[in-house]
Amino acid sequence: MLFGEIKTRRPIRWGMVGGGRGAQVGYSHRSAALRDNSFQLLAGAFDIDPEAGKAFGQTLLVSPERCYADYQTLFAEEAKRADGIEAVTIATPNNTHYAITRAALLAGLHVICEKPLCFTVAEAKELRDLAAQQNRLICVTYGYAGHQMIRQARAMIAQGDLGEIRIVQMSFAHGFHSEPVELANPSTRWRVNPEVAGPSYVLGDLGTHPLYLSEVMLPQLQIKKLLCSRQSFVKSRAPLEDNAFVMMEYDTGAMASMWISAVNAGSMHQQKVRVVGSKASLEWWDEHPNQLRYEIQGEPARVIERGMGYLYPEAQVDDRVGGGHPEGYFEAWSNLYYRFAMAIEAMDNGNPDLIDELCIPTAEAGYEGVRWVENCVRSADQGGVWVDYQ
Ligand code: NAI
Known part of the structure; x- marks a missing residue:
């Protein structure tokens, strides 16, 4: 159980690039980082518009002189300070x-980057290698x-509660972009522009999420081949798929499918x-994140609840409130x-071995997401054919 105690010697001195006023995901980062004093927000270049970014930073109680016009100035000026980020x-x-992560690593900073880490596998490898060289995360x-x-599902699968894993069925299929909402919404507009979004829309924006969850639950499975078919139901989005x-x-012979959509x-x-084994299945749904369905063949289905003593220990350490109360996204x-x-x-502290035990998405997860999108696009653009996973 967590009681708000700090987990590190002191809060990590932290800055942000982007996530300004009106941005979709900026507040999720701040609310997560500032909780339990894990990080202290001291500097930022919060907006593509320098003046808007500086004004917004001050509403977050960042000192005016540490609200910078752009990320280059942020990294250069903070590096000069003894108390820099x-x-x-x-x-x-x-x-x-890609460019901001590279610049941050070169400036000696640890990086928490939104997905996708970059556009190509070559870039992802370069960033991964640079992080290793710089001894940064x-x-x-x-x-x-x-x-x-998700930790409970991982533990159940590792303990053999499902038997031998046969099928993984994933989806992330919302309906918010069933109409061309990008005409009025700037956060959606760049998502359907390949110059800004990259080689895909929903595959990278949505599909990489359940893909990573499946990697956490099923670390033993490696993709051998895949087949992808992609469509642009709102025609103006082509060549990007919705x-x-x-x-x-x-590689074990187990099979998976994923439906990814913004037009559901x-x-x-x-x-x-949903993970199907030879004895039982489990299913997690982000709209009801505190419940895990556990279905043993021949028995009534069970609903496993967060915050209960019957869970595996690793699924209990992060509770902030008892079972029955909802915990979720934040x-x-x-x-x-x-x-x-x-x-x-x-x-x-020169103790990188601890990082594996923390079970967090690092450069490797960023690389795997970019690699999966690249393979999906290659298959789809050949007409939806099976391709060996590269
Ligand atoms: P958005 O368009 O709503 O906001 C982007 C923000 O970045 C704005 O404040 C903009 O002014 C700022 N910005 C743009 N270029 C900048 C630059 N060069 N320097 C400083 N600030 C700059 O975008 P949204 O939806 O918040 O997405 C941002 C990223 O987060 C995307 O890569 C997206 O894929 C990812 N994302 C991830 C989610 C998750 O669950 N992990 C959820 C939503 C978005």
Whole structure:
């Protein structure tokens, strides 16, 4: 159980690039990082508009002289200070992630970057290698990976509660973009512009989330081949897809499918991971994150609840309130962020082995997301054919 106690020696000195007023995801980062004093927000370049960014930073109680016009100035000026930032979060549109992450690493900062980490596998490898050379950490915010029920699913599968794993069925299929809402909404507009969004829309924006959850639950499975078909039901979005279907074969012979959509009219999120084993299945749904369905063949289905003593120990350590009360999105993010702080401290103390135990999305997870999108696009653009996973 968490009681708000700090998990590191002191809060990590922290800055942000992006996440300004009106941005979709900026507040999720701040609310997670500032909870439990894991991080202290001291500086930022919060907005593409320098004046708007400076004004916004001050409303977050950042000193005026540490609200910078752009990320280059942020990194250069903070490096001169004895109390300069040690880590930065990058919450800007996709096409900026590679350059800003690279610059941050070169400035000696630990990086928490939004997904996708970059556009190509070559860039992802370069960033991963640069982080290793600089002895800095890259973390990627697949937020729900911090939820206790994802840890419970991972433990159940590892303990053999499902038997041999046969099928993984995933979806992230909402309906919010069933109409061309991008005409009025700037946060959606860049998502359907390949120059800003990258080689995909929903595959990268949505699909990488359940993909990472499945990697947490099923670390033993490696994708061997996949087939992807993608569509632009709102025609003006082509060549980027607003809907896609992916089939995957793992090296064990287990199979997976994923439906990814922004045009599933009427649906809120539909982010689900169902894992089917030879004895039983489990299913997690982000709209009801505190419940895990556990279905043993031949028995009535069970609903496993967060906050209960019958859970595996790793699914109990992050409870902030007892069972029955809802914990969800914000708590999952906070769980990731306190672990990011612990990982940063471990790295700074020359103890990187601890990072594996923290079960957090690092550069490797960022790389895997970019790699999966690249393989999906390659398959789809050949007409939806099976391709070997590269
Ligand atoms: P947005 O368009 O709503 O906000 C972007 C923010 O970045 C704005 O404040 C803008 O002024 C600022 N910005 C843009 N370029 C900048 C630059 N060069 N320097 C400083 N600030 C700059 O975008 P949204 O939806 O918040 O997405 C940001 C990133 O977060 C994207 O990569 C997206 O894929 C990711 N995201 C991740 C989510 C998750 O669950 N992990 C959820 C939503 C978005």
